Amino acid sequence: MSHRIYGIQQIGVGTSNFAKTFQWYIDNLGFDAKIFEDNTVAELMLPYTGGEPHQRRAGLAMNLQGGGGLEIWQYKDRAPEPPQLFVQLGDFGIFAAKVRCPNIDKAYRHLVSQNTKPLCPPSPNPAGVQHFFVADPAGNLIDVVEDSLMYSNMKQPTSGICGALIGVSDINEARRVYSDILGYDQVVYDVEGAAEDFFCLPGGGERIHRVLLTHSQPRQGGFSKLFGTSSIELVQCLDRSPQKIFKNRLWGDIGFIHLCFDIKNMAELERLCNSKGFPFTVDSNVKGRFDMGDAAGHFTYIEDPDGTLIEFVETYKVPLIKALGISLNMEKKPIDATIQIGS
Secondary structure, three states, X not given: OXXXXXXXXXXXXXXXXXXXXXXXXXXXXXXXXXXEEEEEEEOOOHHHOOOOOEEEEEEEEEXXXXXXXXXXXXXXXXXXOOOOOOOOOOOEEEEEEEEEEOOHHHHHHHHHHOOOOOOOOOEEOXXXXXXXXXXXXXXXXXXXXXXXXXXXXOOOXXXXXEEEEEEOOOHHHHXXXXXXXXXXXXXXXXXXXXXXXXXXXXXXXXXXXXXXXXXXXXXXXXXXXXXXXXXXXXXXXXXXXXXXXXXXXXXXXXXXXXXXXXXXXXHHHXXXXXXXXXOOOEEHHHXXXXXXXXXXXXXXXXXXXXXXXXXXXXXXXXXXXHHHOEEEEOXXXXXXXXXXXXX
16 A cells, blocks of 8 residues: 555644744634644654753644644743744745635735734735735744635635745755655746745845745545645745754744644655655654644654755544544544545
8 A cells, every 4th residue: 555645734833932822823824723732741853852852832723724734832841942043035944834815815904904914915926826925923934825725614814734935955856855755746837036026025035946836636535625735835045055944953943843744654655755865864653652632643754855854644543522532533544535524
């Protein structure tokens, strides 16, 4: 049996104030469905946490209008560190999370009504799709992209995560991960030069190579209907030597800490990653089954060529009605079984 990638499950965002960050994403972007919250010790990420386990608080929030979620993450035994550099477009790592919205003008007006001022008004990307950027309280950038796709109409001005904008040193090398492993095999646009729709961003006036990738085949099975389609935008600087966004910092510090995919059949995925030269750097199964509060599963990590962390999660159990102790057991579900929320 081959592996299956169901879609972007979540983007991890490190914060210094869990409650404030969670509330901001509820009020501004509709991430009001808390899937789990956990207060334990992060023992399995030692390669990225200075070789030491750390106390942390983590929670997964979803927008049930459709799309991936956010894993909001805060150290409890050390002060989370902000970036040591002035982060600019093209610096290596996740520069912005992409969020889908059914109507760009309504999304823009909603954010303004929340006293959250977008960095710029909506403008078209090279494919003609309207989008704009907004920053969360820690300065993490959100690329709000117009897209009518919805899992369910919750009458929210925005939906969930639909991709990421990632700085890389070499787009062709990066595609060994994003296209060959993650399945983003279709080029939506491939352009070079200064980008007018990026002028409002730090470093946005510089010459860049910019490629937007999506998957030519729809994701199928699991929670793929909820996650929906997604895209990865790779940006390579042409006139500047970028730095790593997480240079001299730990995973879990302030910023976008990883991009996570929901998958099935981790063993087959590991074989693919090894064959492409990107072995797992973290594997939760080295200590047996991994439980995170009311959820359970198997997670692993790889790095892209510039060290950006990609997480894979094979979900075994996810809570449905926490108050009643009702969970969904995913472990025995066939690879093609599609899970409908609310059905």
